Amino acid sequence: MNYEINMHMNTIAIIRLFGELDHHETEKIREHISRTILQGNLHTIIWNLERLNFMDSSGIGLILGRMREMRAVNGQTIILNPSNTMKKIFQFSGLASYMMDGSEADAIMHARGIVNG
Numbered sequence: 001m002n003y004e005i006n007m008h009m010n011t012i013a014i015i016r017l018f019g020e021l022d023h024h025e026t027e028k029i030r031e032h033i034s035r036t037i038l039q040g041n042l043h044t045i046i047w048n049l050e051r052l053n054f055m056d057s058s059g060i061g062l063i064l065g066r067m068r069e070m071r072a073v074n075g076q077t078i079i080l081n082p083s084n085t086m087k088k089i090f091q092f093s094g095l096a097s098y099m100m101d102g103s104e105a106d107a108i109m110h111a112r113g114i115v116n117g
Contacts, residue, residue, distance in 0.1 A: 003029050005036065012044045012111055014104055020054040026062045033062075037069045044111040045070055048104060050081040060093060067098075080107050 002025050006014045013036055015029070036042060045066055049055075067077045079099045082090060090099055100107060 005032065008108055010041050012046060012108060013042055014046045014048060016048045017052040019052070021052060021059040022056055023058040026058040030062055030065065033066055034069060037066065037073065042073070042075060044076050044078065046078045046080055046104065046107045046111065048080045049083070049086060052083070052086070055086060060089065064093070076111065078107050078111060080104065
């Protein structure tokens with residue numbers, strides 16, 4: 001398994017991706033995350049990419065698809081600590097404003113500031 005999902009106060013999902021993310025792994029993660037979103041209390045997904053070495057186009061699709069699902073429930077997405085290569089890919093995909101560097105605690109505080117206004 002190349003990922004883990006931790007819930008923070010039942011409203012923030014922290015998804016840590018490890019190693020390489022390809023089409024096969026993406027399918028497993030997509031199902032798990034979509035179920036979590038549909039349960040209804042989730043306000044934020046934080047994608048911690050700090051330990052992700054490689055991601056193909058299916059990984060970008062995974063994140064974009066979950067962003068759409070989150071927007072449907074007025075939720076938000078944070079892409080935390082992408083590598084320099086991934087930063088370029090996300091920038092070209094129009095996702096620069098969703099990226100941040102820092103700790104998971106920083107991202108949670110950032111999310112709370114956005115969610116709670």
